[in-house]
Amino acid sequence: MTENEIGTLVLNAAIKVHRSLGPGLLESSYQECLYYELKKSGLVVEKEKALPLVYQEVKLDIGYRIDLLVENKVVIEIKAVENIMDVHLAQVLTYLKLSQSKLGYLLNFNVPLMKSGIKRVVNNL
Secondary structure (H helix, E strand, O other), rough: HHHHHHHHHHHHHHHHHHHHOOOOOOOOHHHHHHHHHHHHHHEEEEEEEEEEEEEEEEEEEEEEEEEEEOOOOOEEEOOOOOOOOOOHHHHHHHHHHHHHHOOOHHHHHHHHHHHEEEEEEEEOO
16 A cells, blocks of 8 residues: 555544544544554554664664554654644654654644644655
8 A cells, every 4th residue: 555545544534533532532542543443444553653763873762652653654643732833743754754654644633623633744755
């Protein structure tokens, strides 16, 4: 599957979760439900995947964790905040670079309509 095909499945699952739960819950609630939906659809999904920072010959385990990594290609960062900020987008870009992935989504579930909480982020390797 391509990144875009995976992304379509991710967004459909996110919309399904949001329709069921609505806004106002903790990020961990949405993460678990989205993880469940993606696994149920047959995708390979890693939750809280640790990412080391490699500087020259040194591998630094400094606490970077991707909320969900789908098919080892698409990074998903989940938020439940009033407003998406630049630091959230920078976080996704960092995860894309460290994982050498091309596509990521910043999903904010604390919105009335899920489509307004979706930010697509591309890493032009």
